[in-house]
Amino acid sequence: MEIPEGLGSHVLDTLAPNIAVLDDEGTILSTNDAWKSFAEENELQPPVGSVGVNYLEICEHSDSPHAEQAAEGARAVLDGDRETFTLEYPCHSTGSQRWFQLTVRRTRYEDELYAIVSYRNITERKLSEQRVEESNERLQQFAYAVSHDLQEPLRMITSYLGLIERRYEDELDEDGQEFIEFAVDGAERMRDMIEGLLEYSRVETRGDPFAPVDLEAVLEEVSTDLQMAVDDEAGEITIESLPTVEGDRSQLRRLFQNLLENGITYSGEEPPRIRVEAEASDGEWIVAVSDNGIGIDPEDQDRIFDVFDRLHSREEYEGTGIGLALCQRIAERHGGTVDVESEPGEGSTFFVTLPDAE
Structure with a gap:
């Protein structure tokens, strides 16, 4: 396969990123000047600066422990199994450790399939x-x-x-x-x-190692533990169908226990009504914990996640002021977040984002 005019080196040379163009077999059809300079300055292994060699074969025969991953990723892109592949890896070739990021993207030009390879330091x-x-x-x-x-x-x-x-x-x-x-x-x-x-x-x-966690089972356990406190207030906890996520079961149990306890504690004069439900979003789950409590002023919503920062006196509500900070830290360990939407007197909804176990 010949390099199309639109992907020729004289066109690529006008681009700042270092770029190599591969055909559907992995052969390097063209590189730009930025690629050649980058490969020379950083002693890239494999040294893929020349046109006509097969990028996949060079990777497969390289001594670099990460070259095989690079070859597999590039092949997956060329085979159509994925649109893009990214690999971050360390390099010790000059005696000091450096890191590189390899990106391979699939593209079509005039009905032909190509892969665009680029490196970053x-x-x-x-x-x-x-x-x-x-x-x-x-x-x-x-x-x-x-x-x-x-x-x-x-x-x-x-x-x-x-x-x-x-x-x-x-x-x-x-x-x-x-x-x-x-x-x-x-x-x-x-x-x-x-x-x-x-x-x-x-x-x-x-923390414990991550494993699939059935959130519905976890919330049922938490709900059972808090049932006496809910009954004392003539309240109710409703748990909708919840997913299985990847995480530390004991920490996730602690996170949702804190959120439910908050819903009970800050229910105000009304019996607490707490609802837990989930929605899928781009490989993640957003678990919403809603209550009908006293609510939180928008100006104070960032403060509630600070350690020991309390919005109410201890005479009004008991607590250490660390519960929501702990929730946020647990969510961050799981690669997720905890956010809140609330208005005074209208209850609060806490959104916990967690990665799907799949």
Whole structure:
């Protein structure tokens, strides 16, 4: 197959990205100057700068551990199994690690099938991602260490406060007993906050491996656990048909438990009415948890996902202010998100995006 005039090298040379054009058998028909320069500067393996050689064969016979993946991806594009293929891989050819991104796209020109191959040096992006990941890991370790180390002195404070209350109960006046109650209550709240912070810091490091999770079964379990609290408020939880997603079952259970508990806690004067349903969207599932509660002002909707940031006083509603932050962190670990739509007095709907198990 000859290279068409519209895909000739003199046309490709006007384009900034490095490009090689393959025929339907994988033979390189044309490359542009940017391709040749990029291949030489970055010592690409395989060295596919020459016209007439077969890109697939070069990949298959290369010593590079990623070349076989490149060949398989390019073949899948040429065979019509996929429109595009992307591969990110490290390279150690110059003694320092670098990363490249290979992209193969299928195109038709005058009823003939071609593949367009292009490379990018993504080393800076990968190094930046590594720095962020290492920084997050250090922060997680710090949060875990602080949370863990605070537990023991807090237990000691609570124990001694209880001992004082029991031993000197007859000697304390009303103010003294009230002060001790305040101190014990504060210590218990601090304990809850520390345990929440500990759980938050462990989302990435202590999570289970991902596996298919039947969300309908998970929500039925959560609903059963909360049934007494719902009955006390004469409320109702409705669970529609839910999908199977890919994830950590215990963490997803925690996420939806927090959302349902919020729906019960912030129901206001009306009996809580909570509804859970799901909708498919581009290889993902959007699970909606709706309630008829007090709602959230749009100006405060970003704040509710911040750690320990509370919109209400503890006298109004109990809680540590970490529940929704934990939900968001769990969703992020799963490659998803948690968003909210709400108006004061009109209830709230939380949207949890999760990858399809398929």
